[in-house]
Amino acid sequence: MPCAVTKPLDTVAIVGVGLIGGSIGLALRERGLARNVVGIGRRETSLALARDRGAATATTLDLAGGVASADVIVVCTSVADIARHVLDAAAACPLGALITDAGSTKTGIVAAIDGRLGRGVRFVGSHPLAGSEKTGVAHARADLFVDRLVVVTPGTTTVEEDIEKTSEFWTSLGAKVQRMSPEAHDEAAAAISHLPHAVACVLAKTTESAHLPLAATGWRDMTRIAGGEPGLWTSILLANRGNVLKGMAEFEKTWAALRQAMERGDATAVSTLLEEAKHKRDAVGS
Amino acid sequence: MPCAVTKPLDTVAIVGVGLIGGSIGLALRERGLARNVVGIGRRETSLALARDRGAATATTLDLAGGVASADVIVVCTSVADIARHVLDAAAACPLGALITDAGSTKTGIVAAIDGRLGRGVRFVGSHPLAGSEKTGVAHARADLFVDRLVVVTPGTTTVEEDIEKTSEFWTSLGAKVQRMSPEAHDEAAAAISHLPHAVACVLAKTTESAHLPLAATGWRDMTRIAGGEPGLWTSILLANRGNVLKGMAEFEKTWAALRQAMERGDATAVSTLLEEAKHKRDAVGS
Numbered sequence: 276m277p278c279a280v281t282k283p284l285d286t287v288a289i290v291g292v293g294l295i296g297g298s299i300g301l302a303l304r305e306r307g308l309a310r311n312v313v314g315i316g317r318r319e320t321s322l323a324l325a326r327d328r329g330a331a332t333a334t335t336l337d338l339a340g341g342v343a344s345a346d347v348i349v350v351c352t353s354v355a356d357i358a359r360h361v362l363d364a365a366a367a368c369p370l371g372a373l374i375t376d377a378g379s380t381k382t383g384i385v386a387a388i389d390g391r392l393g394r395g396v397r398f399v400g401s402h403p404l405a406g407s408e409k410t411g412v413a414h415a416r417a418d419l420f421v422d423r424l425v426v427v428t429p430g431t432t433t434v435e436e437d438i439e440k441t442s443e444f445w446t447s448l449g450a451k452v453q454r455m456s457p458e459a460h461d462e463a464a465a466a467i468s469h470l471p472h473a474v475a476c477v478l479a480k481t482t483e484s485a486h487l488p489l490a491a492t493g494w495r496d497m498t499r500i501a502g503g504e505p506g507l508w509t510s511i512l513l514a515n516r517g518n519v520l521k522g523m524a525e526f527e528k529t530w531a532a533l534r535q536a537m538e539r540g541d542a543t544a545v546s547t548l549l550e551e552a553k554h555k556r557d558a559v560g561s
Numbered sequence: 562m563p564c565a566v567t568k569p570l571d572t573v574a575i576v577g578v579g580l581i582g583g584s585i586g587l588a589l590r591e592r593g594l595a596r597n598v599v600g601i602g603r604r605e606t607s608l609a610l611a612r613d614r615g616a617a618t619a620t621t622l623d624l625a626g627g628v629a630s631a632d633v634i635v636v637c638t639s640v641a642d643i644a645r646h647v648l649d650a651a652a653a654c655p656l657g658a659l660i661t662d663a664g665s666t667k668t669g670i671v672a673a674i675d676g677r678l679g680r681g682v683r684f685v686g687s688h689p690l691a692g693s694e695k696t697g698v699a700h701a702r703a704d705l706f707v708d709r710l711v712v713v714t715p716g717t718t719t720v721e722e723d724i725e726k727t728s729e730f731w732t733s734l735g736a737k738v739q740r741m742s743p744e745a746h747d748e749a750a751a752a753i754s755h756l757p758h759a760v761a762c763v764l765a766k767t768t769e770s771a772h773l774p775l776a777a778t779g780w781r782d783m784t785r786i787a788g789g790e791p792g793l794w795t796s797i798l799l800a801n802r803g804n805v806l807k808g809m810a811e812f813e814k815t816w817a818a819l820r821q822a823m824e825r826g827d828a829t830a831v832s833t834l835l836e837e838a839k840h841k842r843d844a845v846g847s
Contacts, residue, residue: 476838549791552762
C-alpha cells in the first residue's frame, strides 16, 4: 500500500454533489477518510441539502475556490461537462493534486485531458458502476460503492503510482477496482450499460399507457433504468455513440432471429434462443 | 360476499405444484382457507418437496384421483398443457366443482374449454401476475399473491356467480382481481410481460461473455426474466404469437427512431425519446 489514501486525506473536493458525488462524500465522512469534504455545485439548494445530509463539510458555487486546497478532486458531473471541469480544477488546485471522475464514458474524457495538465497535477479516469435511476444527493448513500465495481482507466501517459492512488481511493470506499483502457471500458460499458439503457427506454416508450396498470415485476425491472435523467443519459449515449450503435446492430441481429422464429411458429428455434439467453443470464447471478 | 370461499373449502386440488401452484397451497394452508390441499404432479420428488414445505396435505401422480373430491381445482401447468388438464379434471371431479388456472395466456385456453365441460363443472380462466424467473415449489411463498394483480377472464358462456367465486378465491389469497376478456388480457399481457420477456432474452443473448463481469444493477434488472424456464416461455410466446409479433413490430418502430437519432448524433431527438420513456416509466412507480 504505497501512499496517502490509507491515512486520512486532508481535503477532498467533489465537483457535482448528486447521487454519486454525495455518496462519495457520505462514505468519506462515515469512514473517517477525509478531514474536509468540499462540495462544489451549481445550485445552492442542492449544496444546502448536501450539507444537511452530511455529504460535505463545506460547499461552494465556485469551482476554483472549492478545489484550492484539495488533495483529491472527484468530478461527478455529466459526461458532457467532465473534461472541462477537470481542466478548470487542474488550473486552480494545489500542485500535485490528484483528480479523478465518475463519468460513464471514458475515451473522450481521457483524450480531452491527457497531456494537458500542468503543475504536477494528475488525472486518472474512473467509472463507478454504482448508478441508479435515482438522481440527486437526496438518494446518496454511504454504502453505495460497497462491493461495487469501479473501472479505473489510465491514459497513455498515466504513471503507475497515480493509478494505484486512484484505485486505493475507491477501495477505501468499499469498492472493487478493475483497470481497463478507456477504449476497452467504453466498449464494455456500451454492452452492459448503455445499450441496456437504450433498450429499456425503447420498451418503456413502446408500451401503451392503457396497458400500464398490468405492469408487474418483469416490466418494472426491465424499464427501471428508463426512469433515469434523460439529459444525463443523452450525453452518455452520444459520448459513446460508435460503441452503442455497434451494440444496437448486434441486438438487431438477435432480434431478427427471434422475430423470424416467431413468425414461423418455430418452437425449437425460439426455445434455443431462450436457452442461450438463460445461459448468459445464469452466468451472472442475481 | 355470495359464496363458499369465505368459509373454509373442504378440498382444493392443485395441478402442477411449482412456484405458482406451491404458493397457492402455502397461502391456502397458512390462511386456513382449505381443509385439504391435494397436490397433483408428474414427479414424485417435486410432490415430496411440496408436502415437506407444507404446500399440500396430500399428493398424487394421478390427476383423476387427485381431483375426485375437490371443490376447487387450480391448474398451474404450462400454457401448452392447461386446456387438456382442465378437460381431464372436469371429467373426474365432483359435480359442480369450480376449475380455474394460472396460465399466462388466455384466449386459446378459454376457447379450447368453453362449452366443453359437462356435469355442472365450471371453468373461469385466471392469470396471476406474480411470476418470477424462479421456478419450482422450492421458491413458493405463502405471500406471493399479496397485493398482486390476478386477471380473471370470463368466456362468453361464463356466469356471474362463477366469476365472483373465482375472484374471491384469489382475493382470499391476498390478491387484487381485475376482470378482462381473454382477448384483451392477451393483448395487454403481450405488451407488459411477453414482449418484455422477448426483449430481455435478446439483450442477454446479445451480450458478449467477455463483458459480463462488468454487469451491474442495470443489466441484471433488465435481463432477470431471461433466467426464466425456456420451455415454459416458448409455450407462452407461441400461444400469444399474434400479439407478441404486433408488439415486436411496435418496438421496432421506436427502436428505428432511436437508432436514426443516434446515427445523426441528434441530441434533441434522443433526449425527447428518453423523456417520453421516462414519462411512461414514472407513471408506474418503483
